[in-house]
Amino acid sequence: MTIETHAGPRDVIDSPEETAQLERTWHSPGGFIGWFTHVNQRMIGKRFIITAFIFFLLAGILGIVIRLQLAAPEQQLIGPELYNQFFTMHGTVMMFFFAIPVMEGFAIYFVPLMIGTRDMAFPRLNAFGYYVYLIGGIVLFGSLLLSMAPNAGWFNYVPLSGKLYSPGYGVDVWTTMITFIEVSALTAAVELIVTTLRMRAPGMSLNRMPLFVWAALVMSFMIVFAMPAVIVSSTLLILDRLMDTQFFVVAGGGEPLLWQHLFWYFGHPEVYIILVPALGMISTIIITFTRRPIYGYTALVLSVVAIGFVSFGLWVHHMFTTGLPQLGMSFFTAASATIAIPSGVQIFCWIASLWGAKIRFHTPMLWVLGFFAIFVIGGLTGVMVASIPFDTQVHDTFFLVAHFHYVLIGGAVFPLIGATYYWWPKITGRMMSEAAGKWSFWLAFIGFNVTFFPMHQLGLEGMPRRIYTYATEMGWGDLNLLATIGALVLATGFGVTLINAIWSLFRGQQAEPNPWGAPTLEWATDSPPAFYNFRHIPVVASRWPLWDWERDGERAVVTGLRNDRREVVLTSVLDAKPVGVQVLPAPTIWPFVSAVAASIGFVGIIFHPIFFVIAFFLVFFSLVAWFWPRRPWRED
């Protein structure tokens, strides 16, 4: 392995024969069976993104039905049973099956491209994580079609979710599928951490890493520390439900508040797990559309890291009404208010970066500007609910519904849609329509505010969450009708983007390798990239490699990697000095088989404990096949 410098913007050193061999080596096989053997990170990342957006669509439809039911007082559209299933599914799917997987999907797709490598550290684990996610999502939505959907809320509080008050399979499905999906999140997190720390292009020291990669790294560490809490709590609950243990059963000495502590110890970081990658997307888009280095790179990185840390000390602010001691809860008020500082630093670093820049107002930039307006309001209501006395009035009311939709849609979904417009040409090789993108943004922005702003008022006027009906005399009808109209406009806005995306696949303008003039490595290769991502692994000397190459007219690349097997460069953690070469595995069916085997256990145990034993052996055999030694060094 050597590093060579050569002139010209493109990295063509190899002969066409060598490139063809590289193509064969990294090729993902076609055909139906072939589809289940893919391990290339871009294939898996794309599947995560598409699957997550399908769940977004389905959960969004549930949200619209909820809004229609609440549009007028004493409506009879759906009864309490269906309503309770719908809001449970809406929350569960949005949080577990859309928000986290879509962020993981973008990270899986773009982190290796942004750090200049050809795949992730454990490609087969990556594939396993995807199938686990897919199967979990299908089972959960299948339960809705079979009328055995969970109905105890996305937070699934005991004792309501215990066997006594939720007989039937609904909560069993919820509990096992949540455990299952967390496994998927953990595989992606481990994968992203190792890839980011050990596979960066030579020269990309930590302080040259793109801000989105930093955000994905922080997100991954947060997943590693947060998810085990919910895995533990849902496992304890499934034991209570299936094996008659008494962890949460008061009569047996159990403790309902234990669930709340475990759930929110996960649940609060979860919100930031969704938010943090979105912050990375915002920085990325701002850099490209102002076409200059961002102000406060170090401050932005430290803020994201600080948000990651502090988010683990906030969980009790979800429990201010449970009667815990005031003094103890006060610490969580202070910690919650503290979040305002790293958030404020981020916002003002971006404002400083935008100040007086020649901004190109393309669609991705519009979604980011929309983020500012919405997120500031969501952040401020977040500080308000950190106050214990104020929270006792608005907790579990529509004020909270308004608050977290401002934070999650404004803070995460708006940047996400912006990032989708931004990276779409890289993923598909086509540009989406700018005109449709702008229409989509304005409809969504107006629709969003019309939907959720009135909910602040509704909450203060005493309207609790999770109610399927309300009396005319309560006077909540007008604002609810307004919110429902807003929801339809918001859905139309997102719908325009969906149509725009599909339209662009057939009619969209062909995309250049770097249509926006961006500075990061994912734009240094074709749109869409070849299976091997980069013909030669690039070498970087600053935070903005593509701008350097444009200025200098020359670039350095790594040569000497073999074309006949999947080789990537390993580099040191801090300075990204090349230290070795890793040989990655070729396509294989075993991750899929293992995921199916594990699913048999997770789904089967709802019906009979014997499935645990069956799945144990099935998983054992599939893992043996998966881990059958490859010993690539013997070929050397």
Place this chain on the structure above:
Amino acid sequence: MTSRKHDRTTLLIGATTPLLAACEGPQSALDPAGSAAELIARLWWPTLFVAVLVTLLVLALLAVAIFRAHKRNAALPLSARQSRNLVIAGGIILPLAATIPFALSSFSIGRTIDAPLPDNAMTVEVIGKLWWWEVHYLDEAGDRIATTANEIHIPVGEPVRFLLKSDNVIHSFWVPNLQGKTDMIPGRTNVTSMTANEPGVYRGQCAEYCGTQHALMAFLLVAEEPEAFDDWLAGQRQPAAAPETDAQARGHDVFLDAGCAACHTIRGTPANGEIGPDLTHIASRRTLAGATVPNRTGHLGGWITDPQHVKPGNKMPPSELTPEELKTLLGYLESLE
């Protein structure tokens, strides 16, 4: 003499007051009538003012930032030093200046609201049920002296202690006009207190999702002058009035024979079921079914014959009664003042 200001649950209390301005209502945190709710509302308005100010400031800065070089040929960036000052002022000083006073006043209000009541304060025990509220009045020794459901009376101007319990799932006890909510958690007894400063009928509603009929789990809180309250409590302490007419006596028998007594108690009669609400003074209540419908003959009859129509999924089974039986039963129940 009861102020009409808070008498707004039109359907539920049979009044005809039209709905007033949007942010006022029988269940609104913005229309406080109790000490705690007043303190919280006093925290809310300045907070809202600061929040609006901060939002406008940030958005104005953003607007200046993005339009500054809009019509020019070259960018007009800040110097590194100006950028640093902007980030320190906006990202550190502004959040600290906004949150520290807010957090401190929030601590102080929290302590005031949470201060323990004197030992001799009146104590009401409220138990969250699926999906209604069981209410016991306790004497100073902590013994139950009167039992009712879904309607709580308190004297104006006196602090009242509430012991909050549940023997099933988690509920949350909330009367926004008077006080923030406190959860009712199985295996625990939470304590909250309220002081009503103005007489009125306020509405409370369960604020923790508790299953099928979470939406229709409400109650009325009647704050009245101390003399009126004393009269009311004295009445509630009495056992049920004996039937006065033959029709009422037949209704009493229907109650015992049709199975009602398996779930309901009428003190002073053999009916001592403990699953459903105590009906000893049902005729004195303003509403039925957890403040879902007003307590009028038609609604009571509909509730007895087809409770699932009124409140789908609730735990009360339908009763198969002849029209004559229903009529005498209603006559009896309506005599239980």
